[in-house]
Every structure is written in C-alpha cells, then in structure tokens.
Amino acid sequence: MSTERTEHIPSGRPRHRPPAPPAWLLKGLRPSTAPIPWAAAARAGIAMAAPLAVGFALNEPEYGALVSMGALSGVIGDTADAYRMRVLNIAVPQLFGAVGVALGTLVYGHGWLAVGALTLIALVSGMISSIGTVASVSGLLLLLNAVVGAGLPLPQPWWTAPLLLSAGGLFVLLLTLLGWPLRGRQPERAAVAATYRALADALDAAGGPDYDERRRQVTHALNQAYDLVLGRRARVHGRSPALVRMLAQLNVVIPLVEAAPAMHLRGRPLPPEIPAAVRDLAQAVEEGRTGKPVLDLPAPHTPAERALDAALQHAAAIVHVPEPDLHNIDDRLGKPAALTVRARRAVRDMMLSGASWRYGLRLALCIGLAQTLVSVVPVERSYWVALTVTFVLKPDFGSVFSRAVLRALGTAAGLVIAAAVLAEVPRGWWDVPVMVVLGALIPAFSAKGYAFQTAAITPVILLLSDLLNHQGFDLIRPRLLDSLIGCAITLIAGYLLWPESWHTRIGHRLADTVDDAARYVERAFGTHPDTDAGRQAARTARLQARRRIYREMSGVRNEFQRALTEPPPTGVRAAAWWPLVVAVERIVDATTAARVRVNHGAEAPADEEVAIVISDLRALAEGVRRVRTPTQLRPAALPPGDEASVLAPVRQELAAARAIAADDDH
Known part of the structure; x- marks a missing residue:
C-alpha cells in the first residue's frame, strides 16, 4: 500500500504530497536528547x-x-x-x-x-x-x-x-x-541522589496522569543506582564506611517507593511538603550532609499516609546519620555473589x-x-x-x-x-x-x-x-x-x-513478568513464619521479588522500544502490546500499594481472595504466552470480590487488563 497522501483544495482537485519516510527510519535518524x-x-x-x-x-x-x-x-x-x-x-x-x-x-x-x-x-x-x-x-x-x-x-x-x-x-x-x-565516589553518590529526586518527581505527580511515566523513571534510577553501588561493593573487601552509608541511603528509598503507589491510588495530589522533603534528602546525599534532620510534614491519617510518613522519617534519620553501623547494614536485596561465582x-x-x-x-x-x-x-x-x-x-x-x-x-x-x-x-x-x-x-x-x-x-x-x-x-x-x-x-x-527476527518477544517477556507478579502476590499475602527471622526472610524475599518485577518491566519496555524500530508488520504488532504493558505495570503498583496498606493497619485479604488473584494472574500469563498479539486473547470474566478489600484495586487492574484484550478483539 502506498504511503502517498492527498489533500483536497477548494477546486476539488487533489494535491499529492510526496511519500513520507517510514516512522521506524525517522526514529533512528532523530537525534537523542541526551547531553553531550x-x-x-x-x-x-x-x-x-x-x-x-x-x-x-x-x-x-x-x-x-x-x-x-x-x-x-x-x-x-x-x-x-x-x-x-x-x-x-x-x-x-x-x-x-x-x-x-x-x-x-x-x-x-x-x-x-x-x-x-x-x-x-x-x-x-x-x-x-x-x-x-x-x-x-x-x-x-x-x-x-x-x-x-x-x-x-x-x-x-x-x-x-x-x-x-x-x-x-x-x-x-x-x-x-x-x-x-578527586571524585572517586561521586558517580555512586550522584546515582543515589538521582533516585531520591526521581522519587520526589513521582510523588509530585501522584494522583495525576503523569504518575506512571514518573514511576518508570524511578525504576530506571533505582536500577542504575543499585547496579553502581552493588557492583562496587562486590569488589570491596571488608566494610567501607562510605560504601555502607551509600547502600543504607539507597535501601531506605525502598519503603518510600513502595508507599508511592498507595498514595497515587488516593486520586489526589500530595501536600507539597512531602516531595520537598524528599528533594532535601537528595541534596543531603549529594553533599554528604549529616546532623539531626528537621522535617515539617502533615499529620498522617490513613494507612497509606502512615506508611509514607514512617518511611520518610526513617529515610531522613538514615541519610543524616554520620557513622553507619558497619556490621548491621540492612541489606534488603541480599548480598551479591563473588565475582568468580x-x-x-x-x-x-x-x-x-x-x-x-x-x-x-x-x-x-x-x-x-x-x-x-x-x-x-x-x-x-x-x-x-x-x-x-x-x-x-x-x-x-x-x-x-x-x-x-x-x-x-x-x-x-x-x-x-x-x-x-x-x-x-x-x-x-x-x-x-x-x-x-x-x-x-x-x-x-x-x-x-x-x-x-x-x-x-x-x-x-x-x-x-x-x-x-x-x-x-x-x-x-x-x-x-x-x-x-x-x-x-x-x-x-x-x-x-x-x-x-520478524516477531517481537514482548508477549513472552510480558508473560514472564505477569508470572513474577503472581509470585509477588503469593509472597506478599501468603502465610509466613511467626518468628522474627521468618518475618525478616519473608520481607527480604518479597522485596527481591518486587525488584525483579520492575527490572523485568524495564526489560519489556526496552524490548518494546527495539521492536518499534522494526519495519512493518513487526513494529505494528509491537505497538499493539503497549496498552497491556501499561496495564501490567499498574497491576504491580496496585499489589505494592495493597501490601503497604496491610503493613500499616489495613485488614489483610482473605486467603481465598489471594488464591483467586494468583490464579487469575497465572491464567493471564499463560494466555499472553500463547498468542502473538493481544487481539488473540480470549479473556474470561473475573469473579466478584469484596470491594472493601485491599486487593480490590489489584482485581480492578486485572479487569482493566482483560478489558484491553476484549476491546482489541472486537
């Protein structure tokens, strides 16, 4: 089919425009906005x-x-x-x-x-x-x-x-x-500070249409910071005070990142004091500032607000501590294996x-x-x-x-x-x-x-x-x-x-991510040992599962961007997956928000509801894995559930993902 376009002029005779270069070629020839x-x-x-x-x-x-x-x-x-x-x-x-x-x-x-x-x-x-x-x-x-x-x-x-x-x-x-x-630790410190700034931008956008994109920027910044800090730690023998402090400052971002989706689901903007406090923490990280933090935050009332307030208070205390405990670092993501291993x-x-x-x-x-x-x-x-x-x-x-x-x-x-x-x-x-x-x-x-x-x-x-x-x-x-x-x-x-080469692998990678989301729900709301060690192990496993999901989503987005540069029909098929990619990201965010609410006073969901959500996620993953485009999915009806449950937003996002497939099918 020709890409030539026509334009009607008052005389009624069509005026032909020259064929435009294909979008995939223009995308490659368009210079990036990255700084020199x-x-x-x-x-x-x-x-x-x-x-x-x-x-x-x-x-x-x-x-x-x-x-x-x-x-x-x-x-x-x-x-x-x-x-x-x-x-x-x-x-x-x-x-x-x-x-x-x-x-x-x-x-x-x-x-x-x-x-x-x-x-x-x-x-x-x-x-x-x-x-x-x-x-x-x-x-x-x-x-x-x-x-x-x-x-x-x-x-x-x-x-x-x-x-x-x-x-x-x-x-x-x-x-x-x-x-x-002169600047031996500056790249790692700048990466940690950039994570705080990206989080502040996401909190600024909470409750609005720009939140999803800002949250993805947080994921990218967090991935980069952990790659730099953990990559360096794997080559440092013993305990380096500067390294331990940077790792502690990065670890305490995680509860803040987890609380952000819960605040976004409220549907209204946050008080400006909260993003401002996070930006001040970023400045403190970059400058190496210590001392007693001074926070002027509004009083929390809901479980989500209490989660964010507690995370921010804890982050401020850790960021400003002058001498971290070298032997009691909260290593939330686990110790990386040695280089030889x-x-x-x-x-x-x-x-x-x-x-x-x-x-x-x-x-x-x-x-x-x-x-x-x-x-x-x-x-x-x-x-x-x-x-x-x-x-x-x-x-x-x-x-x-x-x-x-x-x-x-x-x-x-x-x-x-x-x-x-x-x-x-x-x-x-x-x-x-x-x-x-x-x-x-x-x-x-x-x-x-x-x-x-x-x-x-x-x-x-x-x-x-x-x-x-x-x-x-x-x-x-x-x-x-x-x-x-x-x-x-x-x-x-x-x-x-x-x-x-002719087919995109977005569907397969997205299916793997949905499977990881099912495991995350299982770890977030499943039964855990009553001992302190058991609870800590369950928390570490949950955090590792969550980080894995967001890394997987970054990989899916990279695969999506790569596929868009392919000529038709591969690029066109890739574009069809985008709404479902966004839907899966929202499912993961809703699950994180639910866990945060339970941690701060909300009632835990019933085991039957957790099992239904896990089963539905795995069914969605299997369906995505079988088809070449979302239009080939045949979603089944989602069973009703308690609208007051913390998992209600997760079920709503699951229903939205199924609706996307159903709309594409007609």
Missing part, C-alpha cells in the same frame, strides 16, 4: 591524537596508528559512570581484543584457514556477548580485532600489533582514571542458553559468508565487509534491520567527512589536529544515536587505515561498496533467514 559528554569528548580527542603525534615524532606512523586503533576501542567501551566499572569496561575488553588481533595476524594470508578461524571466533564472540555489558564489548573487540588482523598487513612479529593495540586502550584507561582521586554462573547459563547459541550461530554464519565472498570475489581491502557485519549484528544496539539501514546511511555520511579530510589535508603532522577533532566527535555523536556514531567512527577508521595502507582518497569508493555488501549480507543471512 564533554569530558569524554576531550579524553577521546587526546587519546586518539597523542599516539599519532608520538608515532610521527619517532618516524613510526604505522605504530602510532595501531595505538590509536586501540584507543578507539577504549573510547567506544568507556560508557560506565562508576570508576571501578570503567576499569572493567575498558581493561577486560582489551585482553580479548589482544587475543583477537593475535589470532587474526596468525591466519593472515592463509585463505580458507582464515575463513574458518574467523567463523569460529564469530561464534565465540556472539555467545559471550549475551552474558552482559563487559562481555558484550569484549566479544565485539575479539571479533573486530581478529578481522583487522586477518585483513591488514600488520607489523611483525605477531605480538607487535596486540601490544600496540592494548597500549592504546590502556592509555584511554589512564586518562579516565585521572579524575578518580557470578562468572561461573554466567558461563554456565551461556552454554545452556538457546538464545546465546542462536545469536552466535547467526553471527558466525554472516561472518563466514562475508569472508567466503571476499575470498572468492576480489574485493579491495575486504576486511571492511566483515567489520560492517559485526557492527550491524551487535546485540545491544536495537533492531538488526534498522541498524543495517542506519549503518549504510551513517557510513555514507562518514565517507563524506573522510573524503574531505583525505582530499584536503596533507598526510603527516596535520593528521594530529584532525584526529583531535574527529576523536572528540565519537562520544559526542554516540550520545545522539547509532547512525550518528557510525558517521563519527567511519572517518577515524579510514584515516588510520590510510596510515597503514597509504591509499589516500582511493579508500573512499571501496569502503562504501564494502559497507553495502556487509549490510546486504546481514539483512539476508542475519535477518530474513531467522524467523525470530
């Missing part, structure tokens, strides 16, 4: 240009280019906030990158042996990329550097290139760590994961086809084909289809910049100031989107390739052709041949 990371841009410019200057000074420009290539991988991987995480994000991938370029160098010029080796490396790279962020970057560098080593004549002996590339990455790490003595679990899960094998095989197939093609058909400097395949199939950048299109557009834009540089700038020392500018553009453009990142990286790689190959302007045309070939291989062998 100026400090990262300055570091990138220095890290990329300094090795070139040293190389020219020593009359070894090829060595300088290789160090700059290593610095490029460090710049791409420097995405974390906390310094300890940045060490992992930069240093660990450098080890994999060194192994990759060493393996690539060893098979350089060996024809079909190189094809087989790169295909096997692609399988390993794809599988380890599914473990997590650091593993994803490590898998990327393993394959990218192997492709470069197998496609370019690098300095000998074989260990020279790995050493130089690693030096570039470690140089980026050194520049990154210069600020650690988590690493073993990650490897085991990867080996047993069908999704991990499928992605690895998909990447291996595309790389194998790319290398086979350039081995059979003479393609000038053919390593760029496999590089394109690797970047497009990167698993955490969104839709494969849209990435392929955006990669082609970004490469074309980058080639325009590269053409101007190679045509107008003399080779030699002039490359140094040019690289300062081009290197700084990488973090700045990466914050704006994938196509913009590609446009920034392309001229950098071409300029460094020219220092190794001395082809000058002749690099431009082959690079565009190679990029188009790589995108075509990815679209055919990495997208069209895999039916799972």
Whole structure:
C-alpha cells in the first residue's frame, strides 16, 4: 500500500504530497536528547591524537596508528559512570581484543584457514556477548580485532600489533582514571541522589496522569543506582564506611517507593511538603550532609499516609546519620555473589542458553559468508565487509534491520567527512589536529544515536587505515561498496533467514513478568513464619521479588522500544502490546500499594481472595504466552470480590487488563 497522501483544495482537485519516510527510519535518524559528554569528548580527542603525534615524532606512523586503533576501542567501551566499572569496561575488553588481533595476524594470508578461524571466533564472540555489558564489548573487540588482523598487513612479529593495540586502550584507561582521586565516589553518590529526586518527581505527580511515566523513571534510577553501588561493593573487601552509608541511603528509598503507589491510588495530589522533603534528602546525599534532620510534614491519617510518613522519617534519620553501623547494614536485596561465582554462573547459563547459541550461530554464519565472498570475489581491502557485519549484528544496539539501514546511511555520511579530510589535508603532522577533532566527535555523536556514531567512527577508521595502507582518497569508493555488501549480507543471512527476527518477544517477556507478579502476590499475602527471622526472610524475599518485577518491566519496555524500530508488520504488532504493558505495570503498583496498606493497619485479604488473584494472574500469563498479539486473547470474566478489600484495586487492574484484550478483539 502506498504511503502517498492527498489533500483536497477548494477546486476539488487533489494535491499529492510526496511519500513520507517510514516512522521506524525517522526514529533512528532523530537525534537523542541526551547531553553531550564533554569530558569524554576531550579524553577521546587526546587519546586518539597523542599516539599519532608520538608515532610521527619517532618516524613510526604505522605504530602510532595501531595505538590509536586501540584507543578507539577504549573510547567506544568507556560508557560506565562508576570508576571501578570503567576499569572493567575498558581493561577486560582489551585482553580479548589482544587475543583477537593475535589470532587474526596468525591466519593472515592463509585463505580458507582464515575463513574458518574467523567463523569460529564469530561464534565465540556472539555467545559471550549475551552474558552482559563487559562481555558484550569484549566479544565485539575479539571479533573486530581478529578481522583487522586477518585483513591488514600488520607489523611483525605477531605480538607487535596486540601490544600496540592494548597500549592504546590502556592509555584511554589512564586518562579516565585521572579524575578518580578527586571524585572517586561521586558517580555512586550522584546515582543515589538521582533516585531520591526521581522519587520526589513521582510523588509530585501522584494522583495525576503523569504518575506512571514518573514511576518508570524511578525504576530506571533505582536500577542504575543499585547496579553502581552493588557492583562496587562486590569488589570491596571488608566494610567501607562510605560504601555502607551509600547502600543504607539507597535501601531506605525502598519503603518510600513502595508507599508511592498507595498514595497515587488516593486520586489526589500530595501536600507539597512531602516531595520537598524528599528533594532535601537528595541534596543531603549529594553533599554528604549529616546532623539531626528537621522535617515539617502533615499529620498522617490513613494507612497509606502512615506508611509514607514512617518511611520518610526513617529515610531522613538514615541519610543524616554520620557513622553507619558497619556490621548491621540492612541489606534488603541480599548480598551479591563473588565475582568468580557470578562468572561461573554466567558461563554456565551461556552454554545452556538457546538464545546465546542462536545469536552466535547467526553471527558466525554472516561472518563466514562475508569472508567466503571476499575470498572468492576480489574485493579491495575486504576486511571492511566483515567489520560492517559485526557492527550491524551487535546485540545491544536495537533492531538488526534498522541498524543495517542506519549503518549504510551513517557510513555514507562518514565517507563524506573522510573524503574531505583525505582530499584536503596533507598526510603527516596535520593528521594530529584532525584526529583531535574527529576523536572528540565519537562520544559526542554516540550520545545522539547509532547512525550518528557510525558517521563519527567511519572517518577515524579510514584515516588510520590510510596510515597503514597509504591509499589516500582511493579508500573512499571501496569502503562504501564494502559497507553495502556487509549490510546486504546481514539483512539476508542475519535477518530474513531467522524467523525470530520478524516477531517481537514482548508477549513472552510480558508473560514472564505477569508470572513474577503472581509470585509477588503469593509472597506478599501468603502465610509466613511467626518468628522474627521468618518475618525478616519473608520481607527480604518479597522485596527481591518486587525488584525483579520492575527490572523485568524495564526489560519489556526496552524490548518494546527495539521492536518499534522494526519495519512493518513487526513494529505494528509491537505497538499493539503497549496498552497491556501499561496495564501490567499498574497491576504491580496496585499489589505494592495493597501490601503497604496491610503493613500499616489495613485488614489483610482473605486467603481465598489471594488464591483467586494468583490464579487469575497465572491464567493471564499463560494466555499472553500463547498468542502473538493481544487481539488473540480470549479473556474470561473475573469473579466478584469484596470491594472493601485491599486487593480490590489489584482485581480492578486485572479487569482493566482483560478489558484491553476484549476491546482489541472486537
């Protein structure tokens, strides 16, 4: 069907408008509103240009280019906030990158042996990329550097290139760590303060139409803060007073977050003193302020108001305490396992994961086809084909289809910049100031989107390739052709041949979340031991279940955003799930509010009502798991219940979710 639109004018003759670009493409080309990371841009410019200057000074420009290539991988991987995480994000991938370029160098010029080796490396790279962020970057560098080593004549002996590339990455790490003595704990502290501010915004919006979006922002801020603080704690031996204090300040946010849905269900705004008090706590966290807190809050009357008041009083006391108890920290979410234990679990899960094998095989197939093609058909400097395949199939950048299109557009834009540089700038020392500018553009453009990142990286790689190959302007045309070939291989062998690429997994992930909601209801209102230890264990299990649900919902939203960038019909089918996604979020909020009300004086629901809600949630999950779109659901009638029960809002949200499916069905 044509996207051409007509507009009737007074004469009655239709006026045709030109076809508009599809929405999924416009979404990828629209720059993000994320701020430009100026400090990262300055570091990138220095890290990329300094090795070139040293190389020219020593009359070894090829060595300088290789160090700059290593610095490029460090710049791409420097995405974390906390310094300890940045060490992992930069240093660990450098080890994999060194192994990759060493393996690539060893098979350089060996024809079909190189094809087989790169295909096997692609399988390993794809599988380890599914473990997590650091593993994803490590898998990327393993394959990218192997492709470069197998496609370019690098300095000998074989260990020279790995050493130089690693030096570039470690140089980026050194520049990154210069600020650690001055602001070592600042990222974690800022993340905790941001959680309080996000919560204050949600409380401001309670009772109004903006609450749901503000609550999602709280979930995102809470996830980020726990990732930073718990990630750091796992690497700190013993008890650090500063770390314990930050963890305590973060833990006491949880009761406030739990009380927010109960206040929202009242349907009217909160007194302004409450959000103001939470913002003052955020300021105290950021400044490290201690002393006796002064709170001027309205008197609570209902169970929900009592819950919020008690949580706020407790949070104020913990935030302002000067010396937390190092041995009695309220570790609500449980102690994280040691890094070695988590690493073993990650490897085991990867080996047993069908999704991990499928992605690895998909990447291996595309790389194998790319290398086979350039081995059979003479393609000038053919390593760029496999590089394109690797970047497009990167698993955490969104839709494969849209990435392929955006990669082609970004490469074309980058080639325009590269053409101007190679045509107008003399080779030699002039490359140094040019690289300062081009290197700084990488973090700045990466914050704006994938196509913009590609446009920034392309001229950098071409300029460094020219220092190794001395082809000058002749690099431009082959690079565009190679990029188009790589995108075509990815679209055919990495997208069209895999039916799972055509379907969204929102329904499956949403069904898992509804199952988690059923478990949460069971833990929130089920019978628990009467001992203090039993009650504490039940509370910890309930909090862990709740955090898991909200993390799952964040994953569902990410999957939803990814699916929207797919072309029709996948993107259209994804949009159909959105009302049900919101409905499930409201079910979880209503359950949390019910538990908070019971904790502060409301009557607990009957066991029969709890069993009905749990059964209905599981039935909804099973129905969502079976269908491809919500329109295929056949919801059954919800049994009547006590409207005065604390679970009445949960049953109402369940009825709303069923009504969504029923409305879609007609």
